[in-house]
Amino acid sequence: MTDQPVIAGFFPDPSICRVGDTYYLVNSSFEYLPGVPVHTSTDLVNWTQIGNALTRPEQVAEHDGYGSAGIFAPTIRHHEGTFWIIGTNVNDIPLGRGHFLIHAQDPAGPWSDPIYVPEAIGIDPDIVWNESGTAYVTWCSLNPAEPGIRSAPVDTTTGTLLAPAQQLWSGTGLSFPEGPHLYRIDGWWYLLLAEGGTERGHAVTIARARKIEGPYEAAPSNPILSHRSLPHPVQNTGHADLVQLADGNWAAVHLGVRPRGQTPGFHVNGRETFLVGVDWADGWPVVDDSRYTASSIDRTFEDRFDDALLNPRWLGVGRYPTSFTRPSPEAGLLVETEAGQGRALLCSRATDNVWTATTSFTADKGSGRFLLRLDDRHWYGLTYDGATVTAAVTIGPFEHTIGTWTPANGTAPVLRISAQTAQVLPHGVSLEPDLIELAASDTDGEHVFGAFDGRYLSTEVAGGFTGRVFGVEALTGEIHLHSVTYTPTHTVSDTTEPAA
Template sequence: MYDNPVISGFHPDPSVCRVGDDYYLVCSSFEYFPGLPLFHSKDLVHWEHIGNVLDRPGQLPLPLPGAKASGGLYAPTIRHHDGRYWVINTNVDGGGNFVVSAERPEGPWSDPVWIDLSGIDPDLAWEEDGTCWCAFSGPEGGINMARIDPVKGEVLEGSFGTWSGSGLKYPEAPHLYRIGDWWYLLIAEGGTERGHSVSIARSRSPRGPWEGAPANPLLSHSGTARSIQNTGHADLVEAPDGSWWMVLL
């Protein structure tokens, strides 16, 4: 049994990954320094703050002159691949999208590798052959996809539009997963206020086409009298026993 929130206070836009029996979670930090608080847990319920991904001024030029409230760092994604931890993020007040990596979650984390993609809320996912995909919320609306080299910061294919959700406004916050023979694309839509929702689609390829789940949105408190509202911006993680869990704001 557990009670929500599992991490209270100012910790929006959570992203989570599991390595063995350990879970790691990062959150948005906007215009504040150090950036991207990093948490560790053994059970997804009890979390310890173990540091920040961006803790050197050379990594994160914040606060910037003229940076506004709720600017700065939006919606990170954390993943583990090929023996390294990876975080991709957007600095909306300078530079755009970037990737940092580390051998250990406690750091040290690398300096940012900048990627020439216009949009926010970037995600990372790998195919079995090492091909890396970045899904993100495009500037024209909808979810975009690009094939990238996260080490060099190069865009190898795309970007191109992929799925625009179930019809609610402001599709954003994509996360891409390979599960068995299917790819799944989890997004937020409906706006970040009372309409905030979580929806999902599946495809045989990261390039699409995508088939939305018939029950979308999968999660929303919109239209309810629940004391907690504005629920969305989720990420999925598989537990060691094969069960799936969702973290969300």
Template structure:
């Protein structure tokens, strides 16, 4: 059994992995996150030390489990799952916000297959499961209230039972009930899901309450501070095999001057927990976090998932690949052209729902994603996406590669170059910059030939677009990354790099993703 080493790097799961929930079974930890409008839903990751995580599958990986209608808006879909292990089975509960229903699925193997859903039509979101001393199952929801349920029949046996709703902060949510010693502890997040986010706690001798608030609430928040990690909340507790306690939670890492912008979405962080007079205490979340003295060393240092390559040689897509709302069997193939991923167009534009896309989360602020694509007679490319109204595309069709920017109601071509027929390599890279050099003014950045489009001193990063030609790589454009941020696009997701086709068919030979620290660029 291992737990994190003396220090480890946060986030432990980088990129768009929000609303984490965790459970331990023996020496193994399992973690799930929200997936919103993407299919498959609810990524599940495995770890032996809480620091190094590997995705082993997706809980909702077939249409019968995950219904996302074509008009599902960005950031709707699947919200805030909870994973628990009880009576020899794994249980996952979540909300399909598009349908307005909670669902429970189970599995004996966390890598799947998971069962068909059992649905509950109850108000609010962020469902969590726990079992009392009698073996009865309780579902707790934002608000905060609990219901005694039959999780296999889909029936409510008792409730709502009003619980403790925090200190009065906005949106009491992410409630989790734990039986620890003689107490029932109720963990609640409040204050909203952005920079006001906070974690509070209460306890009771009885699962039905009344609940006594902790002596210091919220016991974790970064609001009104200058810490690099912000929006800390939506937490879950887990006890390691050595008796130590830990908490996973979401946070954001914004870049740029005022106001800062975050582009990776909400990420998963980890903090050690110590108990003082029967209450949990945590230190602020740092990008390099110290574990408590005496914790066993980790079997490995915190992993940087810096390089990921897919040559599409397998029989199935790797679990990290996600698509928009569905992935019709007719829209993709790994066998039509062996060693290539072939995509067939379902929609004519990324500006509306229905397009064929297979995407990889952006995991680092500074990174490069490249693909080798044969467009045939179709229209295809590589996109950096937040939603239908906020994406930058590096697209090839009719013997030309062009950069297209869609921001709100505006759509514009920023650069293009002719290319010969056949496969071509396309690359999108991101480069952060918290400050512009003092000798460069905002006006210079806007008007100087070849300058990044619309970059201001507060810009969080620059996105560049490159195509390989016979004469060497050509950078077609550099665009301001702020327009692909949550602060501009709104919503709950982060950026993804998407392989897409919007006319005909196209084949992708490989995809290569790498982190690129600024010092290496």
């Protein structure tokens, strides 16, 4: 395996399908809206985001944006000319809705309103069709009375189960068997799982049966993929999905992280999407982690918000950006503090190890903030109220003001956040994964507030399933956003193609 992802940044729980010579991939999006990013590729290595599947309140209602809630582990499949996505909105579980099922003719959208599967309560659903065309939904049960991986035929027009659910397999005995995917291959039904938890013990296991209902026998070489206890720069490997290539060969996408800093290591950009080759031996898949090499892509962008539609990279926290932004008649974007659920933060994923992001906005009718966020309790940011720039860091319950600075009169400052290389101690160890520098500049020069430990914006400290995002929010009134730029300091070997 390359040590670089094919889709870098907070793009976890990948699921993939192929139509002809083109591949389509979706990921979890958790509290961020629009949800379920959709990427496409023709070579499995270079990917372009073509949209998001959940783009309107009829599909997912705006919500309070609780960290790492929202949309879990969707699966994408293509069947008889139609694309299908099945996923879980964990905010809906208390409402008894079960998994949601949407479909589209074009994976770029629009996608349909959801059909719910209320009898299937759990996470990480999969959908597959048997030889007679009956759809089966398979999921990780959250019902203690019915544990393990369960499956049942389903009516895709109503969400009604057509027979009682049956338990298929509980995995190899590792913790948290989840992320099931079923495949019909050479007369066998194969059930692929994630086990061991999505931390350092993460692993991919597989079993097979002659009938979809089982019984399932485990592969003798399980786990077929794991980096647990190995000195590999990519860790937490798991939650895979198989795909057959047009030439008959096989591959798999899976999630992983790139931890840095002193033990236990800190991953900051989230769980990312990686790619491996797959061979078959004695009827079982064998992972070839050296088959693919991620190509070099520069993900630099500058957005001046000249288009009527926002680029699909832009997200809100439990809110759709269209609910709190609108084009300005004078170019740029107006960002408002209009009341509503969630957090009206216009944000995008950080995708590189070392990078710089800047923004410029005027605050004649309010105040705004430029920040780097892991969740609402872990962020570093710069606030501008039309007169003064204030730097602050928030770590858990503590919000600390670093300092203030006044730009030249009449000048809207450029605010800068940079993820920089960590300090290396004399014995060659970096304590932190990186340093986050906060700065602001005007026509007279730049004021640097300082560089702060990146560990506190990592999952190992804050918990959860997401990664860093950076963005702009209005704190009071309305701000006029002129631009946001993102520039990797060093182009790394990954392959997320920047959107135009």
